[in-house]
Amino acid sequence: MGPRLRERLLSYFESEEMALRAIADEDMNDLRAAIGERHAIATVRAARGLRYGVSPESFLATDEAERIYRTILNRIAEHANTAYAIMRISTLFPSGSPELIKEMRSVSLRAMDLRRRLGDVRDLLRRIKPLRRRGAQRIKGRAIAARSPEELAMARSMGFDRLLDIHLAESPGELRDIASGYDHVIVLSDPGVPLPGVEIAEQLDIWYIAPEAVLSFYTENRDALEAAMELAAVLEERGIEHFEDLSKLRNALRRLFDDEDQSDISRIDDLLKRLPAAVDSALAQANTELRKRIETSSVTLGGPDLLRALGRGDMIRDVFETQMHGIFKSVISEARARVAADLNLKGEAIWLEEIIPEEIKYPLEINHRALRQLEIELRRRREAEGLRRKREIAGSLANMDGLTANLIKKLIQLDFLYAIGDFAISCGLTMPELIHDPGIGFRDGRHLFIQNPEPVSYSLGACGIREYTEKAAILSGVNSGGKTSLLELMAQIAILAHMGLPVPASECRISIFDELYFFAKSSGTLSAGAFESTMRKLSALATEKRKLVLADELEAITEPGASARIIASILDMVQENGSVALFVSHLADEIRRFSRTAVRVDGIEAEGLDERNNLILSRSPRYNHLARSTPELILDRLVRTTEGKERTFYEALLTRFRNTQSRSEKITGNCARLQIDS
Numbered sequence: 262m263g264p265r266l267r268e269r270l271l272s273y274f275e276s277e278e279m280a281l282r283a284i285a286d287e288d289m290n291d292l293r294a295a296i297g298e299r300h301a302i303a304t305v306r307a308a309r310g311l312r313y314g315v316s317p318e319s320f321l322a323t324d325e326a327e328r329i330y331r332t333i334l335n336r337i338a339e340h341a342n343t344a345y346a347i348m349r350i351s352t353l354f355p356s357g358s359p360e361l362i363k364e365m366r367s368v369s370l371r372a373m374d375l376r377r378r379l380g381d382v383r384d385l386l387r388r389i390k391p392l393r394r395r396g397a398q399r400i401k402g403r404a405i406a407a408r409s410p411e412e413l414a415m416a417r418s419m420g421f422d423r424l425l426d427i428h429l430a431e432s433p434g435e436l437r438d439i440a441s442g443y444d445h446v447i448v449l450s451d452p453g454v455p456l457p458g459v460e461i462a463e464q465l466d467i468w469y470i471a472p473e474a475v476l477s478f479y480t481e482n483r484d485a486l487e488a489a490m491e492l493a494a495v496l497e498e499r500g501i502e503h504f505e506d507l508s509k510l511r512n513a514l515r516r517l518f519d520d521e522d523q524s525d526i527s528r529i530d531d532l533l534k535r536l537p538a539a540v541d542s543a544l545a546q547a548n549t550e551l552r553k554r555i556e557t558s559s560v561t562l563g564g565p566d567l568l569r570a571l572g573r574g575d576m577i578r579d580v581f582e583t584q585m586h587g588i589f590k591s592v593i594s595e596a597r598a599r600v601a602a603d604l605n606l607k608g609e610a611i612w613l614e615e616i617i618p619e620e621i622k623y624p625l626e627i628n629h630r631a632l633r634q635l636e637i638e639l640r641r642r643r644e645a646e647g648l649r650r651k652r653e654i655a656g657s658l659a660n661m662d663g664l665t666a667n668l669i670k671k672l673i674q675l676d677f678l679y680a681i682g683d684f685a686i687s688c689g690l691t692m693p694e695l696i697h698d699p700g701i702g703f704r705d706g707r708h709l710f711i712q713n714p715e716p717v718s719y720s721l722g723a724c725g726i727r728e729y730t731e732k733a734a735i736l737s738g739v740n741s742g743g744k745t746s747l748l749e750l751m752a753q754i755a756i757l758a759h760m761g762l763p764v765p766a767s768e769c770r771i772s773i774f775d776e777l778y779f780f781a782k783s784s785g786t787l788s789a790g791a792f793e794s795t796m797r798k799l800s801a802l803a804t805e806k807r808k809l810v811l812a813d814e815l816e817a818i819t820e821p822g823a824s825a826r827i828i829a830s831i832l833d834m835v836q837e838n839g840s841v842a843l844f845v846s847h848l849a850d851e852i853r854r855f856s857r858t859a860v861r862v863d864g865i866e867a868e869g870l871d872e873r874n875n876l877i878l879s880r881s882p883r884y885n886h887l888a889r890s891t892p893e894l895i896l897d898r899l900v901r902t903t904e905g906k907e908r909t910f911y912e913a914l915l916t917r918f919r920n921t922q923s924r925s926e927k928i929t930g931n932c933a934r935l936q937i938d939s
């Protein structure tokens with residue numbers, strides 16, 4: 262690791278020991294935060310390699326092998342639900358270390374067991390994200406009042422000034438003034454007189470003064486926490502994991518997130534929002550009603566009233582008011598009742614007597630002061646009620662940050678195992694058996710990237726899958742018979758087995774190799790320069806390391822005659838140092854003729870052609886069988902489907918085809934016998 266990276270790592274973690282622990286524990290999220298994703302992955306890979314004495318890159322000896330490995334990682338990552346699991350999957354690599362393979366095999370077995378027992382919990386895992394902490398927002402409408410400069414200094418030293426306003430209020434008068442500007446004021450010591458909206462602090466803890474600062478962490482992460490609670494319950498129920506103190510956390514969160522629990526507060530909120538409009542509309546309706554009723558009424562003045570009226574002018578009004586009183590009374594009480602019903606008022610209904618006063622005047626008017634007073638009262642009640650509830654929950658959550666963070670971390674880490682298990686189970690993978698003698702063999706192997714692949718069985722070396730024990734073979738076969746796909750499948754199986762992961766086959770036996778060589782088919786005959794560079798790549802095969810070599814139509818590196826000699830000597834070399842090789846080639850006969858060691862020729866044989874010239878195939882190679890080529894199959898079908906001269910023509914061609922083949926088989930057979938005899 263370079264000095265700059267080291268510096269970044271150490272500035273994130275508190276000590277070198279903690280950084281090393283994060284690397285050993287593969288704490289991908291922390292490492293990513295410290296040094297970025299790419300370096301985090303590379304560091305964990307390198308550290309694991311160091312622990313087991315291998316380089317993470319050494320097994321994959323060619324670019325093509327590396328490419329197949331990357332496609333496998335991507336396939337596994339499709340089963341991950343968290344960024345953590347994707348990163349951790351990227352740290353896996355194949356190696357020739359028996360200890361590392363063993364370690365990873367036990368991880369894989371645990372992963373498969375976990376996935377089976379847990380069932381499908383993808384939806385929950387996807388919601389579990391690393392916890393965010395945005396920092397508490399400033400609280401409006403609440404303030405702290407200190408009654409002395411010392412109290413003020415203390416409140417500031419506790420950091421409360423970052424969350425809410427703090428004032429110095431040495432006299433009750435000052436306190437009253439301050440209280441008038443807030444919904445709720447917490448005074449730090451008894452002011453001696455009770456004041457509305459002022460509370461004497463019982464505690465000086467953050468959960469008491471500003472419970473929002475405690476709760477915001479939980480509400481911000483609500484979805485992840487709810488999913489975590491659900492998943493933790495499933496894990497506990499299935500006996501997979503037990504979490505300490507979870508019920509305390511669960512109860513507190515349930516209250517925090519439970520909207521029912523806040524019904525009184527939201528009722529007040531709703532009331533505050535709708536109150537002015539409800540009063541306005543009730544009053545407008547009352548005025549219309551009054552107008553209608555007054556317009557159709559008359560006031561009767563009797564003789565005595567008239568006499569009194571002559572003496573006193575306001576007498577008319579007295580009489581009028583007496584007679585109209587009934588109408589006003591009923592219209593006003595109807596208006597109050599309408600507001601109360603509309604807003605579903607409870608004790609607050611009493612305030613309506615002041616807000617819509619019983620006055621005989623037209624039009625009726627709202628008492629705005631009383632309305633404002635009610636609003637202040639409601640806001641105070643809301644704040645007090647909300648604060649009480651928030652304190653209760655924040656009090657029980659106050660020391661639970663660590664527990665919550667650990668729970669989330671554990672569940673996120675579980676996704677790595679879950680993804681491996683899900684990959685293994687949904688793809689029907691099996692743990693391969695590790696064998697001592699060089700070889701690889703499997704039954705019902707299924708290519709990971711072919712949809713609905715036909716299962717293929719095959720083996721090389723004395724692996725016990727079949728009676729054939731040759732470590733090197735040439736694979737012949739019809740065009741599009743699946744030769745390249747079989748090579749890829751073998752590479753997939755070898756890579757997964759060397760990562761300690763299960764493989765796509767119903768049974769697999771494989772020895773541990775140090776290196777995997779995969780040479781993909783190159784297009785067309787290569788230039789001299791390209792030939793030279795291919796030869797350089799092939800020279801790597803000369804080491805003593807145990808290798809699995811898979812090569813696809815290597816003959817294209819130069820002209821056929823030279824190619825056959827080169828391939829034959831590579832196959833001899835590979836066999837002689839105990840490695841295993843499969844070469845796809847159309848030059849099987851020639852190669853066998855030139856090779857010193859016993860090279861088996863296997864073939865993917867088409868059973869024939871259907872009426873549309875499609876191959877009828879058996880994808881598993883036949884052992885010791887040079888497969889017929891596509892032209893031969895076509896000639897064969899033409900013989901069977903024509904008559905007369907035409908048929909005779911095809912028959913002659915087909916006979917020539919078959920004679921050449923059996924003659925070359927005889928030659929190779931003799932060569933093999935010669936080698937055994939000598």
Ligand SMILES: Nc1ncnc2c1ncn2[C@@H]1O[C@H](COP(=O)(O)OP(=O)(O)OP(=O)(O)O)[C@@H](O)[C@H]1O
Pocket residue numbers: 708711713714715716717738739740741742743744745746747880
């Ligand atoms: N086991 C299988 N199950 C289903 N389809 C397969 C299987 N193996 C190969 N195929 C399909 O057959 C087609 C040809 O496969 P592939 O390229 O491996 O054949 P090939 O013998 O290497 O061909 P060529 O001789 O042209 O190089 C591909 O479309 C591949 O997806």
